[in-house]
Amino acid sequence: MQSLRRVPVVRILGRDYPTDCMTNISSAIRDKLPLRLHTRRNHPLAILRSLVESHFPSYSHLDSLSPLVTPEQNFDLLSFPIDHPGRSLTDSYYINKHFMLRTHTSAHEVDVFSRGETHWLLTADVYRRDEIDASHYPVFHQTEGARIVSADSHGMDQIEHDNAQLEQHLNRSNIIIQDIPHLSTTNPCQPHHDPNHTKLIAKNLKLSLNSLILGLFGGRLNAGEPLRVRWIEATFPWTTPSFEVEVFFRDKWLEILGCGVIHQSTLDNSNVPNKLGWAFGLGLERIAMILFSIPDIRLFWSQDPRFLSQFKQGEITTFKPYSKYPACFKDISFWLPGDATFHDNDFCDLVRDVAGDIVEDVKMTDAYTQPKTNRKSVCYRINYRSMDRSLSNEETNSLHAQVASRLQDGFGVEIR
Ligand code: FA5
Numbered sequence: 001m002q003s004l005r006r007v008p009v010v011r012i013l014g015r016d017y018p019t020d021c022m023t024n025i026s027s028a029i030r031d032k033l034p035l036r037l038h039t040r041r042n043h044p045l046a047i048l049r050s051l052v053e054s055h056f057p058s059y060s061h062l063d064s065l066s067p068l069v070t071p072e073q074n075f076d077l078l079s080f081p082i083d084h085p086g087r088s089l090t091d092s093y094y095i096n097k098h099f100m101l102r103t104h105t106s107a108h109e110v111d112v113f114s115r116g117e118t119h120w121l122l123t124a125d126v127y128r129r130d131e132i133d134a135s136h137y138p139v140f141h142q143t144e145g146a147r148i149v150s151a152d153s154h155g156m157d158q159i160e161h162d163n164a165q166l167e168q169h170l171n172r173s174n175i176i177i178q179d180i181p182h183l184s185t186t187n188p189c190q191p192h193h194d195p196n197h198t199k200l201i202a203k204n205l206k207l208s209l210n211s212l213i214l215g216l217f218g219g220r221l222n223a224g225e226p227l228r229v230r231w232i233e234a235t236f237p238w239t240t241p242s243f244e245v246e247v248f249f250r251d252k253w254l255e256i257l258g259c260g261v262i263h264q265s266t267l268d269n270s271n272v273p274n275k276l277g278w279a280f281g282l283g284l285e286r287i288a289m290i291l292f293s294i295p296d297i298r299l300f301w302s303q304d305p306r307f308l309s310q311f312k313q314g315e316i317t318t319f320k321p322y323s324k325y326p327a328c329f330k331d332i333s334f335w336l337p338g339d340a341t342f343h344d345n346d347f348c349d350l351v352r353d354v355a356g357d358i359v360e361d362v363k364m365t366d367a368y369t370q371p372k373t374n375r376k377s378v379c380y381r382i383n384y385r386s387m388d389r390s391l392s393n394e395e396t397n398s399l400h401a402q403v404a405s406r407l408q409d410g411f412g413v414e415i416r
């Protein structure tokens with residue numbers, strides 16, 4: 001963050017980019033860009049990706065698009081409103097005004113359709129500024145999937161034929177699906193689309209995903225119990241109707257994907273105005289954490305052979321945790337400068353930049369406004385714990401001191 005905003009250019013994946021007032025990428029994040037975990041053989045994310053791909057054998061499988069995109073690709077071409085919070089510096093990583101790190105794999109939909117692809121999967125690393133705990137990490141992975149057909153009787157015949165086959169397969173399986181209508185007043189058909197066509201496409205989307213989910217989880221969840229899946233209404237700026245899918249796991253519903261029938265404007269932007277179809281975006285970490293029993297999202301980034309040696313391409317195995325090293329909690333309280341804006345995500349990014357994966361979680365434990373002066377003070381508790389080794393006192397003290405000095409330099413806060 002401030003470390004890179006202050007240099008005139010940042011080098012990203014072998015190219016230099018000038019910085020400007022939008023630059024907020026940190027060196028900790030920049031260092032993740034070349035890693036591409038989803039392409040590493042025997043890594044749990046690569047194993048899961050192959051499993052997903054094997055359920056769509058006739059689709060194109062893409063995995064090497066650059067994480068650098070324009071705000072136009074990430075937002076505008078997908079009809080995000082100009083004031084959408086995802087665009088803000090507190091939520092997304094910007095290289096400068098013109099380039100950002102993709103926040104979702106949907107950023108490539110228009111490009112991929114424009115190349116003439118009609119049914120494809122794309123797996124990639126995505127970046128979002130976020131809180132720090134066992135299930136949130138500023139980099140995670142998504143697989144985008146999409147299918148478009150010609151918006152005429154020929155295309156619809158194809159879809160109907162497919163639906164019949166998928167339905168047969170699902171009827172024979174041990175899965176309970178809580179469905180909702182394909183269309184409703186709150187989840188409508190697009191004005192220029194034939195509602196009967198949209199229903200067929202939505203049905204094809206649901207059947208395709210239910211069958212994928214069955215392939216991924218069937219027989220692996222909730223020992224012997226049927227797999228439970230539920231569909232709920234959602235909103236995405238470039239799809240309608242839109243849905244989210246949740247899977248029942250350990251007494252809780254867990255959201256695993258978003259999807260919908262693609263907007264005509266997105267298809268127009270892709271030069272395929274006479275097509276109709278669906279797209280989905282699946283979060284890989286959450287599914288991998290369930291399938292392999294991986295308890296902490298940081299583990300995906302571990303270089304420790306005790307982690308990496310446990311997984312083998314093509315196999316779903318249960319992770320055996322090795323001993324946890326002791327946690328070290330340290331508090332930091334400070335007064336915020338009167339006029340400056342300071343966001344939780346600014347603090348989390350700074351801590352990540354200093355301590356990397358040694359930070360397990362960060363919680364705000366106190367916030368206080370002095371009634372007379374209106375000055376605001378906050379307190380955060382940082383849990384330093386390495387996944388690979390025991391930390392010495394000197395090391396955590398030194399990290400904590402760096403957090404304090406970077407806070408003072410970068411944000412002009414006053415440490416209490
Ligand atoms: C999207 O990212 C949309 N691009 C999905 C989409 C694609 C909709 C195509 C319509 C058409 P969302 O922000 O809900 O949506 O993220 C999709 C999935 O990514 C979530 O269901 C979840 O599985 C995963 N995900 C989202 N945020 C995180 C996070 N911070 N950590 C781990 N996984 C996450």
Ligand code: MG
Nearest residue numbers: 244255257258
């Ligand atoms: Mg969501």
